[in-house]
Amino acid sequence: MFVQELCGDWMSHPFWRAQFKLSSDAELRRIADSGIQHVYIDTDRGLDDVEAVAADEVKASVEREIVAALSEPDDKVLRVSVREEMSRARKVHEQAHKVVRSMMGDVRLGKAVSLEDAEPVVEAITGSVLRNSGALLGLIGIKNKDDYTFLHSVSVCTLMIAFGRSLGLAGEDLRQGGIGGLLHDLGKMKVPDEVLNKPGRLTDAEFELIKRHPGDGHAVLLETPGIEAVPLDITRHHHERLDGSGYPDRLAGDAISPMVRMAAIVDVYDAITADRCYHKGMPAAEALRKMWEWSSAHFDQKLLQAFMRCVGIYPVGSLVRLESGRLGVVTEQNEGSLLTPRLRVFFSTKSNGYIKPELLDLGRKLGHGGGDRIVSAEVPEKWGVDPQRFLLAE
Known part of the structure; x- marks a missing residue:
């Protein structure tokens, strides 16, 4: 059979979005040992399985489950609008990037990490999230491949704080979760660049090096005063998973703390939505659907539901295509339904050209600023557009 897709996050197995024809029992064992429970196969490029469920049926089933699970949207209290918060959020994001780059540079040089550098970043991110989480969440999708590791840490910190707040965490609990998100990948600075950024399939030995980074980061933090x-x-x-297939300690079930379960969800979500040297990031809506497929074995499903309510099925900054053929960027979630966000349309796929930007509230009826619906999440490169340009356009 030809494996088209492995149903599991790419950081927990050595294949990292590889597509390949199975050629031996050893390869089958390698997949099973990595915790993968399901795969998609391409029947045009290999053998079929007459008992397998068709991909379209799986997708439709997963989407029905998600809609049912998220029937009660998250109740956010916003202090300011996305527009009001965005300029401050950009400054917070830029400063956080600089601090993380500096801290990780120190780790690479064998120097100690100081919480005095991390704490002001976490405080600034928390302040922005509390005013309006949509602004910073709309920025985390902007990543340069060369700076991925640094920006990923900023994103995980932001998502942990937004996620924690949506669950009712506050004060020191929220702060500690943010610090954990900011520092979680320090150990990657101990991984050789040629392995960390390898564009192809990892060897078993290379994947073992990758799997050392949680322990290496933990060792660095043990030397950090006040941690x-x-x-x-x-x-x-x-990187631990509920079924015990994760690493480094192969923890399972209740042995994994709630805060770590949150971090596992956040870490994978940000990783699979970002462009990397070895894979193209997928739209946020598609990423959430994939994570739901894996959730029964890998993630805490109730927490994953809560995370989806927190970021929205179509998060701020997402590019979506409407039934009318227009493209729009999501600007805010709609408290009435996660499937009908507010957005700004700016491009026609029918004429393949830009149109006058227009605000649209999909929760409203035709003639009242609504009257359209989302048919798909889109990749900006497909249409040659930059949704961020229109996130705050007049």
Whole structure:
């Protein structure tokens, strides 16, 4: 059979979005040992399985489950609009990037990490999230491949704080979760660049090097004065999975703390929506659908539901195509339904050209600023557009 897709996050197995024809029992064992429970096969390029469920049926079933699970949207209290917060959020994001780059550079040089550098970043991100989480969440999708590791840490910190707040966490609990998100990948600075950024399939030996980064980061933080238990736990265990297939300690079930379960969801979500040297990031809506497919074995499903409510099925900054043929960028979630966000349309796929930007609230009826519906999440490169340009356009 020809494996088209492995149903599991790419950081927990050595294949990393490889497509290949199975050629031996050893390859089958390698897939099973990595915790993969399902795969998609391409029947035009290999043998079929007459008992397998068709991909379209799986997709439709997953989407029905998600809609049913998220029937009660998250109730956010926003202090300011996305537009009001965006300029401050950009400054927070840029400063956080600089601080993380500096801290990780210190780790690469064998120097100690100081919480005095991390804490102001977490405080600034928390302040922005509390004012309006949509602004910073709309920025985390902007990543340069060369700076991925640094920007990923900023994104995980932001998502952990937004996620924690949506679950009712506050004060020191929220702060510690943010610190854990910011520092969780310090150990990657101990991985050789040629392995960390390898564009192709990893060898078993190379994947073993990758799997050392949670333990290496944990060791770095143990030498950090004032570090608390939660950041240590997140750093060491964010690649653990509920079925025990994760690493480095193969923890399972209740042995994985709630904060680590949150970090595992956040870490994977941000990783699979970003462009990397070895894979193209997928739209956020598609990423959430994929994660739901894997959730029964890998993630805490109730927490994944809560995370989806937090970021929205179509997160701020997402590019979507409407039934009318227009493209729009999501500007805000709609409290009435996660399937009908507010957005700004700016491009026609029918004429393949830009149109006058227009605000649209999909929760409203035709003639009242609505009257359209989302048919798909889109990749900006497909249409040659930059949704961020229109996120705050007049």
